[in-house]
Amino acid sequence: MPGKVxxxxxxxxxxxxxxxxxxxxLLEVLRDxxxxxxxxxxxxxxxxxxxxxxxxxxxxDSCLVLGVEAEGRSLxxxxxxMGSDGLHPLQKAFLENAALQCGICTPGxxxxxxxxxxxxxxATEAEIRQWCAGNLCRCTGYDKIVRAILAAEKSM
Amino acid sequence: MxxxxxxxxxxxxxxxxxxxxxxxxxxVLSGGTDLIVQVREDKRRVALMIDVKRIPELMELRFEAGRxxxxxxxxxxxxxxxxxxxxxxxxxxxxxxxxIGGKQIQNRASFGGNVCNSSPAADSIPALIAHSAVCRIAGxxxxxxxxxxxxxxxxxxxxxxxDEMLVSFFIPSPPVRFGAHYLRFIxxxxxxxxxxxxxxxxxxxxxxxxxxxxxIALGAVAPTxxxxxxAAAALQNQEVSEETIGRAALAAQAAARPITDMRGTAEYxxxxxxxxxxxxxxxxxxxxxxx
Numbered sequence: 001m002p003g004k005v006x007x008x009x010x011x012x013x014x015x016x017x018x019x020x021x022x023x024x025x026l027l028e029v030l031r032d033x034x035x036x037x038x039x040x041x042x043x044x045x046x047x048x049x050x051x052x053x054x055x056x057x058x059x060x061d062s063c064l065v066l067g068v069e070a071e072g073r074s075l076x077x078x079x080x081x082m083g084s085d086g087l088h089p090l091q092k093a094f095l096e097n098a099a100l101q102c103g104i105c106t107p108g109x110x111x112x113x114x115x116x117x118x119x120x121x122x123a124t125e126a127e128i129r130q131w132c133a134g135n136l137c138r139c140t141g142y143d144k145i146v147r148a149i150l151a152a153e154k155s156m
Numbered sequence: 157m158x159x160x161x162x163x164x165x166x167x168x169x170x171x172x173x174x175x176x177x178x179x180x181x182x183x184v185l186s187g188g189t190d191l192i193v194q195v196r197e198d199k200r201r202v203a204l205m206i207d208v209k210r211i212p213e214l215m216e217l218r219f220e221a222g223r224x225x226x227x228x229x230x231x232x233x234x235x236x237x238x239x240x241x242x243x244x245x246x247x248x249x250x251x252x253x254x255x256i257g258g259k260q261i262q263n264r265a266s267f268g269g270n271v272c273n274s275s276p277a278a279d280s281i282p283a284l285i286a287h288s289a290v291c292r293i294a295g296x297x298x299x300x301x302x303x304x305x306x307x308x309x310x311x312x313x314x315x316x317x318x319d320e321m322l323v324s325f326f327i328p329s330p331p332v333r334f335g336a337h338y339l340r341f342i343x344x345x346x347x348x349x350x351x352x353x354x355x356x357x358x359x360x361x362x363x364x365x366x367x368x369x370x371x372i373a374l375g376a377v378a379p380t381x382x383x384x385x386x387a388a389a390a391l392q393n394q395e396v397s398e399e400t401i402g403r404a405a406l407a408a409q410a411a412a413r414p415i416t417d418m419r420g421t422a423e424y425x426x427x428x429x430x431x432x433x434x435x436x437x438x439x440x441x442x443x444x445x446x447x
Contacts, residue, residue, distance in 0.1 A: 022162035045193045049260055058263040064189050068162045133346035134258020
């Protein structure tokens with residue numbers, strides 16, 4: 001029976017150590033071991049993007065990464081977005097534009113939007129829609145999400 | 157999810173030693189976008205996961221103009237379209253890299269993984285075939301090269317022996333007046349599996365009037381992706397015209413052996429082969445004229 005593996009990673013700017021079994025996904029490690037439950041589980045097969053996090057600067061589905069793969073890597077989750085001066089502009093824009101209903105897809109969308117705006121601070125509506133193809137929302141019809149990301153761009 | 161061991165060797169020799177020892181109970185892990193799902197759903201039994209992303213040869217991305225591109229088997233898709241020189245030199249590969257999954261998938265998934273997963277509908281395979289890519293395989297017995305069109309032998313099956321792994325692709329530098337394109341049909345805009353995929357490449361004569369040579373590859377219309385030589389022959393040394401494009405499309409339709417499944421009927425797929433082959437050729441011709 002495989003044993004637990006000791007993993008050290010930078011999570012939201014802090015060095016964290018954890019033990020995990022090789023079969024645990026990064027999503028399971030975040031939620032079950034580190035109690036970082038802001039990252040949500042949707043489909044667990046890479047279709048919905050609810051579990052999106054930024055790993056070494058790249059947007060990934062944490063359900064498709066093994067926890068052990070995080071060794072030596074740097075990770076940002078939704079919990080890492082808030083600064084000392086309060087909510088991140090994207091978080092504020094999602095609230096102000098009512099860009100969520102049930103909220104399960106929201107952390108994933110915000111992480112995806114953050115990865116986009118880090119690369120392209122003035123992304124167009126078409127670019128936002130294309131970029132967010134890997135994030136599903138079953139409530140909003142997407143329009144308010146796109147408006148919120150455009151509003152966040154203006155405030156940043 | 158089944159229990160397995162995990163190792164992340166730093167060099168190829170170590171990874172090959174582990175493969176030889178564990179045989180088919182070991183699996184090579186690149187981006188994991190297929191493999192992790194298959195293991196979670198118990199579609200694949202794995203005792204040892206060998207993460208090869210710390211092996212330099214698997215992550216190599218080296219382009220020598222006039223010679224070719226070495227594309228490590230684990231290089232994620234986004235690295236292709238973020239390179240301006242690769243966008244220019246390998247347009248068919250870029251088309252495929254940009255439409256596999258969403259950004260989250262493109263940041264992890266590799267062409268090597270896509271090819272080893274050996275789905276008949278894999279988007280990277282017709283594009284790689286169109287660009288004349290060769291698989292560089294390493295195993296306990298040494299190394300060998302296999303053209304991508306000969307790599308898959310059935311749905312989910314390929315020529316790799318239990319002690320072998322795909323290390324990289326070599327893709328020759330395109331000649332002058334070269335154009336390529338990959339496109340697929342899906343009933344939505346993004347994030348779907350090809351109903352039919354078509355990758356083509358061609359080289360035009362100096363006056364742009366003739367097609368000097370062509371390669372046409374199809375996905376999702378047979379147990380493996382197909383290189384359709386009869387379709388390419390319809391273009392070779394012919395005038396570039398709607399008529400010759402039409403003849404190539406007819407030859408591609410004749411070579412397709414589609415099945416009916418939840419994504420489409422055999423008849424519908426055969427129709428799509430004609431439409432996509434023509435569209436792919438027109439786009440590749442346009443690119444060759446601009447090149």
